[in-house]
Amino acid sequence: MPVLIDEPASVQLIVGAQWGDEGKGKIIDLLSERARMVVRFSGGDNAGHTVVNPHGEFKLHLVPSGIFYPDVTCILGNGVVVNPGSLLAEIDDLHKHGVDAARLFISDRAHLIMPYHLVLDGLEEKRRGAKAIGTTLKGIGPAFTDKVARQGIRAGDLLNKTTLRSRLAELLDLKNAIITRVYGAPALSLDQVYDEYSGYADRLAPRVRQTEIMLHDAIARKEAVLLEGAQGTLLDPDFGTYPYTTSSSPLAGNACIGAGLGPGQIDHVIGVAKAYSTRVGGGPMPTELKDATGELIRERAHEFGATTGRPRRCGWFDAVAVRFAARLNGFSSIALTRLDILDIFPSVKICVAYRAGGKTIDHFPSDTDLLERCEPVYEELHGWQTPTERSRQFGALPAAAQKYVERIEKLIGCPAGIVSVGARREETIVVNPLPA
Numbered sequence: 001m002p003v004l005i006d007e008p009a010s011v012q013l014i015v016g017a018q019w020g021d022e023g024k025g026k027i028i029d030l031l032s033e034r035a036r037m038v039v040r041f042s043g044g045d046n047a048g049h050t051v052v053n054p055h056g057e058f059k060l061h062l063v064p065s066g067i068f069y070p071d072v073t074c075i076l077g078n079g080v081v082v083n084p085g086s087l088l089a090e091i092d093d094l095h096k097h098g099v100d101a102a103r104l105f106i107s108d109r110a111h112l113i114m115p116y117h118l119v120l121d122g123l124e125e126k127r128r129g130a131k132a133i134g135t136t137l138k139g140i141g142p143a144f145t146d147k148v149a150r151q152g153i154r155a156g157d158l159l160n161k162t163t164l165r166s167r168l169a170e171l172l173d174l175k176n177a178i179i180t181r182v183y184g185a186p187a188l189s190l191d192q193v194y195d196e197y198s199g200y201a202d203r204l205a206p207r208v209r210q211t212e213i214m215l216h217d218a219i220a221r222k223e224a225v226l227l228e229g230a231q232g233t234l235l236d237p238d239f240g241t242y243p244y245t246t247s248s249s250p251l252a253g254n255a256c257i258g259a260g261l262g263p264g265q266i267d268h269v270i271g272v273a274k275a276y277s278t279r280v281g282g283g284p285m286p287t288e289l290k291d292a293t294g295e296l297i298r299e300r301a302h303e304f305g306a307t308t309g310r311p312r313r314c315g316w317f318d319a320v321a322v323r324f325a326a327r328l329n330g331f332s333s334i335a336l337t338r339l340d341i342l343d344i345f346p347s348v349k350i351c352v353a354y355r356a357g358g359k360t361i362d363h364f365p366s367d368t369d370l371l372e373r374c375e376p377v378y379e380e381l382h383g384w385q386t387p388t389e390r391s392r393q394f395g396a397l398p399a400a401a402q403k404y405v406e407r408i409e410k411l412i413g414c415p416a417g418i419v420s421v422g423a424r425r426e427e428t429i430v431v432n433p434l435p436a
């Protein structure tokens with residue numbers, strides 16, 4: 001039985017179990033109370049956490065959700081790509097709301113998103129036409145591509161402006177050739193890009209550190225550390241619905257690489273899953289509801305992206321997909337969020353298998369075309385039609401809601417350690433002891 005909150009001196013890893021937007025922000029905000037360090041390890045400002053706490057409602061894209069606690073050191077690890085302009089805007093916004101971001105640090109190994117990454121993101125999506133991935137157009141994919149292609153500029157380069165300028169000059173030549181000759185778009189000016197980034201360097205340099213050392217020291221001091229995932233398992237470039245995937249791995253395994261620690265140092269892996277499913281952008285989603293029920297979930301849950309404002313595709317809980325996520329990440333437990341959204345339905349459905357080509361499929365297919373053809377096989381359970389937002393103990397939930405959670409636990413092979421029934425911190429049930 002995983003102990004989730006009453007074990008401060010441990011390393012906990014929080015990852016999304018579906019297609020992102022599972023409510024990780026709330027869970028991390030909650031768990032940060034006992035933590036001394038929160039480390040983001042993947043993605044960029046395409047991630048969008050919404051946190052509602054006594055300071056107000058915040059949409060964080062890069063800054064780890066632990067920032068609201070003055071004793072928590074927040075780190076953007078080497079596995080993150082950083083847009084310095086949007087990071088500074090986020091820091092300024094936090095300051096405006098009385099939140100001090102002085103304890104936020106950036107790994108010197110983290111790659112920077114450059115203006116040409118945003119330009120190329122837009123041009124590449126346009127070229128894909130009807131097959132557009134639905135990226136957030138924030139340059140994340142092109143920045144990760146450059147990292148692997150050894151054509152990146154890292155946060156550490158902000159510390160030496162001579163290196164920054166010469167590296168930029170060399171790379172911009174190549175990028176401008178692609179922008180102008182392949183896409184026929186206007187070239188970017190070296191002076192303009194340099195001046196902009198030189199300004200960012202002045203403000204961000206004091207935050208640039210070898211952050212893996214800070215992490216190692218915190219672990220050695222037996223401080224509680226949270227590793228904060230972005231996006232969700234089913235967007236993983238390897239195990240997600242390729243090519244409708246994100247460009248860095250959101251999986252538990254990548255936390256080690258993107259933060260700089262070993263698998264044996266992680267004590268608990270918590271998967272965050274919504275009590276239903278959502279997806280933003282293109283790609284298969286077997287339980288998508290294109291009917292009034294889907295619309296009702298979207299409206300009731302305000303399912304519009306925190307980063308892009310795009311309406312999210314909504315549907316019933318997909319236990320095949322979340323079981324896959326539980327296995328890929330080795331979840332110790334899940335945090336099941338947004339149970340309250342289902343409060344109004346007379347009955348609720350869980351997808352327990354897929355059907356395609358006359359066959360029943362009980363696993364998440366690697367073939368994206370096959371997944372596109374999959375029809376969900378549903379199990380229908382009684383709804384509870386009672387508000388759950390005031391429940392603070394598992395036993396206080398309506399019986400049908402308890403059955404719903406327990407059925408999900410059984411189907412995905414993993415206990416629910418936390419059940420969330422509202423956006424606010426207190427609207428949370430810590431299931432401890434776990435339901436039998």
Ligand code: GDP
Pocket residue numbers: 016020021022023024025026047048049050051052305306337338339340341420421422423
């Ligand atoms: P994240 O990227 O995984 O953090 O997810 P988002 O922030 O995009 O979406 C989660 C949304 O759900 C936010 O608006 C949260 O405030 C909200 N939220 C989180 N948990 C709950 C819950 O249990 N019930 C309700 N109604 N809202 C929740």
